[in-house]
Amino acid sequence: MRILGYSGLNHDSSVALLEDGKLIFASESEKIRRAKHEISPFPEQAVGRLLSVTGLELGDIDALAVNYDAGILANWGYLPHLWACIRQRNADLGIIANCITISASHSKALIRYSLSGAIPPIRRVRHHLAHLASTFLYSPYDESAVAVIDASGELDCTTTYHCAGRSIRRLAAMTLPNDSLGSIYMMSTRHLGYRLIGDEYKVMGLASFGEADPVFRRFFEELIILEDGGRYRVNPKLAGRMASSGCQFPDEVAARLGGRHMDGPEAFTEAHKSFARELQRRIEEAILHVVRHLRTASRSRNLCLAGGVALNCVANGRLKAESGFDNIFIPPAPHDAGTSLGAAAYLHYYEDGQARPEPLSHAYLGQRFSDEAIEAEITRCGLPVRRLADPAQEAARRLAYGEVIGWFQGASEFGPRALGNRSILADPRAAEMKDQVNRRIKEREGYRPFAPSVLEHAAEAYFPGLGSSPYMLFVVPASDKARADIPAVVHVDGTARPQVVCPKANPLYHRLISCFAEATGVSAVLNTSFNVAGEPIVNTPADAIRCFFGSGLDALVMGSFVLEKAK
Known part of the structure; x- marks a missing residue:
């Protein structure tokens, strides 16, 4: 049984393939189309690449799994809630209509417009259930509490569950039209002059530079109100109607906050930094409020997290330290891209009753290239071919010498983090390396931090209590040793977002760092x-x-080859 999962008609489109429950391929469409946070009716190029890489044709696929199911006929149980939303004075019908349109648009007619041949049956999965499956089914836990927190999926914004075997017990939900933590972060990101989708992580980094501000603190407490039972609500008088307003604060609220910032990050004032700080602080408080109650309600020691808000690595670090859960699992693609995998897995396990997929052990699930293919591309570009006997040793030598290198190996990562196969690498021992890479290589804001990849045996010395962190999704305090040895990857607030590298998941990358350690002691x-x-x-x-x-x-x-620039 082959199930091809996809997410489309929303941001962060992606594809994934399960064959008899085994994960064969997963990739974001943006990496194939070269359009960041791609929004398309149907990710046809990504589907085409998946079929090409796997040697399959569309007729070999038994079912298409899509990550939305908001069609009214398929969801009679939602009609009372939908009617209640319509009757509310502040209900944002634009969001609701958009959700229904997304679901209705996933049709054979749409796919036939993009692809030729017989179209497999299309099976819809509710958005938050696709998120749930993307985390719980690929976790190492037999039972777990699950929290899904995002902007919205159908009408759900935050949902909590207890999962054990094939049982899914829904515990709580905060829904549209108002109760969206993800949308609040998006609105605040736009208020600072950043893009509506995709720049939230920049605000998270900026927050560390802000000072406590009682005015912004009071505003966000009025905006996100914490209630009994692990619930919260968003004040519609301050948030406005998110869809019809272009997902930005109403004019009178923006004026209260000092006006919208449109001059670019280089013109940030201390007030903008404090705004980011208090936003981040309140979001963390709301997430902790939900998750602590989930710990009590589920009686589980394990937590699985998904949804776009699960990319907030600073909040994840606080969950690790303060939630009360012993174990936390977050997949490498907890945002909407992961729902292609989740939708396919949900059908396979929960609806078709097949065996549970194996726990996820790495994120290297995309396209890979042989040395022959790499050499052919180098030759096609008219560049000199220089083969290496030991790519890891050569890369480590260059890093120790102070070079900044591109490192291209194996299969591409699934998710927004580069985890040692599509990475830019540098020596972390000099603090000024951060500014050099930001300015000379990445061409991005100078305040933004970089992450360390650290060998498994050394992780505790650099980041006490971190434990397993293969996907770079937890911000944690750095030790004095880390601040002294690797200052280029320690943020201004004394934290870092580490990736723990073990030899089983990525032996070549592990060898590179080991060679660097032999040369430098780091x-x-x-x-x-x-x-x-x-x-x-x-x-x-x-x-x-x-x-x-x-x-x-x-x-x-790249592979077994090295490219250099003319001196």
Whole structure:
């Protein structure tokens, strides 16, 4: 049984393939189409790439699983709630209509417009259930509490569950038209002059530079109101109607906050930084409020987290320290891209009654290229071919010498983090390396931090209590040793977002860091995604070569080959 999951007609489109429950391929469409946070009716290029890579045809697929199911005929149980939303004075019908349109548009007619041949049956999965499956079914837990927190899916914004085997017990829900933490973060991101979708992580980084501000503190407490039973509500008088307002604060509220910032990040004032700080603080408080109650209600020691808000790594760090759960699992793609995988897995396990998928052990699920394919692309570009006997040793030597390199190996990562296969790497020992990479390579805001990739055996010394963190999704305090040894990857507030690298998940990357440790005594490297500002992470050798020559990188180690620039 082959199930092809996809997310479309929304941001962060993606595809995934399950074959008899085994995960064969998963990739965001943006990496293939080269359009960041791609929004398309149907990710036909990503589907085409999946079929090409796997050697399949559309007729070989038994079912298409899609990550939305808001059609009225399929959801009679939602009609009373939908009617209640319509009757509310502040109900935003634009959001509700958009959800229904997304679901209704996933049809054979749409797909036939994009692809030829017989179209497999289309089976819809509720958005938050696709998120749930993307985290719980790929966790190592037999039972777990689950929290899904995002902008919205159908009418749901925050949902909590207890899962055990095939049982899903829904515990609580906060819904449209108002109760969306994800939308509040998006509105605040736009208020600071950033893009509506995709720049939230920049605000999270900016928050560390702000000072406590009682005015902004009071505003966000009035905006996000915490209630008994682990619930919260968003004040509609302050949030306004999110869809009809373009997902931004009403004019009178924006004026109260000092007006919208449209001059770019270089013009941020202390007030803007404090605004970001108090936003982040309140979001963290709301998430903790929900999750602490979930701990009591579920009586579980395990937590699985998904939804776009699960990319808020600072909040995740607080959950690790303060939620009361012993174990927390977050998949490498907890945002909407992960719902293609989740929708396919939900059908396979919960609806078709098949065996549960294996726990996820790594994120290297996308396209890979042989040395022959890489050499052919280098030759096609008219570049000299230089083969390496030991790519990891060569890369480590260059890093120790102070070079900043592109590192392109194996299958691309699923999710927004580069985890050692599509990475830009640098020496973390000098604090000024952060500014150098931001300015000369990444062409992005200077305040934004970089993450360390650290060997498993050294993680405790650098980041006490971190435990397993393979997907770079927890911000935690750095030890004095980390601040002394690897200052380029320690943020201004003394924290870092580490990736713990073990030899089983990525032996070549582990060897690179080990070689660097032998040369320098430091068991970590600076790791950031292989791209420049505004572009998706590179996916193919052609992408990597283009990015290499369009940036300030010193060298590119790709497969068994190295590229250098003329001195």
